[in-house]
Amino acid sequence: MxxxxxxxxxxxxxxxxxxxxxxxxxxxxxxxxxxxxxxxxxxxxxxxxxxxxxxxxxxxxxxxxxxxxxxxxxxxxxxxxxxxxxxxxxxxxxxxxxxxxxxxxxxxxxxxxxxxxxxxxxxxxxxxxxxxFKGFQAVQAHRVAHWLWQEDRKFLARYIQGRASELFAVDIHPAAKLGKRIMFDHGTGIVVGESAVVEDDVALLQNVTLGGTGKEGGDRHPKVRRGALIGTGAKVLGNIEIGEGAKIGAGAIVLKSVEPYTTVVGNPARPVGKRHTGLPSLTMDQSLPAVDYVI
Missing domain, CATH: 1.10.3130.10 (serine acetyltransferase, domain 1)
Incomplete structure (x- = not known):
């Protein structure tokens, strides 16, 4: 009733x-x-x-x-x-x-x-x-899975990871390290690899991959520093660093480290415009610089 x-x-x-x-x-x-x-x-x-x-x-x-x-x-x-x-x-x-x-x-x-x-x-x-919001829920589920991974309850951590992937279409390896005030906007299609690090205040949009470049083991995934914004569909591959306050344009393929407070676009990604001064993840400003030239 x-x-x-x-x-x-x-x-x-x-x-x-x-x-x-x-x-x-x-x-x-x-x-x-x-x-x-x-x-x-x-x-x-x-x-x-x-x-x-x-x-x-x-x-x-x-x-x-x-x-x-x-x-x-x-x-x-x-x-x-x-x-x-x-x-x-x-x-x-x-x-x-x-x-x-x-x-x-x-x-x-x-x-x-x-x-x-x-x-x-x-x-x-x-x-x-x-x-x-499945992006929020997927991040919170990962925090539980990461705790289990650290407690050497890896099989159970994998269960949480797998169910989160099924439910939210967000796949975060339990060993990946996430900071605070993380925003997975929309969430769908986000993949975060085993040795990836995502620091405080970072924002990732849908279909972002923080992945490796092949079959190599060990430390093979990106390190995304504080306040970076990674746009829709961007692929950040390999053990590279996305500097503090960096902005990755939608659809970019990033194979090399990105300097702090720098905007990159394209395939392969290249710097564009003047270096900015703020943290783009806090404003969620995905626009490109008005001046288009290589730094």
């Missing part, structure tokens, strides 16, 4: 009186934990304002019935990743363990969400990317 609006209002009245601190918060807050707490309260308000009756089960389960951001994300991802042979309850417990044992993990999630809200005009609130 469909839940009525009266049922929802009654349930939410009960929820408002159940604001007990979660086990995560009782264990002690690291720097920035207040941001995660404040963000979760904002998201609960947004959920009440957007409580479409068709989605009431989703909103209740992943937001209104959860005491904190960590619990909400664990519920959301576990429900997506579960299958007949891997129950949702087991995955949810695993993801809650991740947040309990990794200092600062929930603050990183909050930083990612807040950054998306600031940079993406399609993110009209915070619950929209949380519930519906």
């Amino acid at each position: 469909l839940t009525t609006h009266a049922d929802f209002v009654e349930r939410e009245a009960l929820v408002r009186h159940e604001q007990l601190p979660s086990e995560i918060h009782r264990s002690g807050r690291s720097a920035g934990a207040g941001d995660a707490v404040d963000l979760w309260q904002t998201m609960r308000k947004e959920a009440r304002l957007n409580a479409d009756m068709v989605l009431i089960g989703l909103i209740r389960s992943c937001i209104l019935d959860q005491q904190d951001l960590a619990g909400g994300l664990a519920r959301l991802l576990s429900s997506k990743f579960a299958g007949e042979m891997v129950p949702a309850q087991v995955l949810e417990a695993l993801m809650r363990d991740f947040f309990l044992t990794q200092p600062g993990a929930v603050e990183t999630v909050a930083a990612d969400l807040l950054s998306i809200r600031e940079r993406d005009p399609a993110a009209v609130d915070h619950i929209t990317p949380f519930l519906f």
